[in-house]
Amino acid sequence: MEEIISFISQVGFPIVVTLYLLYRIESKLAAVVQSIQELPNRMNARS
Structure with a gap:
């Protein structure tokens, strides 16, 4: 979880x-x- 918070603080929300x-x-x-x-x-198969 700390990695995610660190990443957010580095690159922005x-x-x-x-x-x-x-x-x-x-x-x-x-x-x-x-x-x-x-x-x-599928369209050809219907014809």
Whole structure:
């Protein structure tokens, strides 16, 4: 816990929050990209 507080004091709270949100969103973005890439195949399968 002290490491996190030290990191926050060194780089600033907004940067830490941004890094945390990017880390959390990364897996969701990968799923969205995969869905978009599969979309043409799914649309062709319905036709």
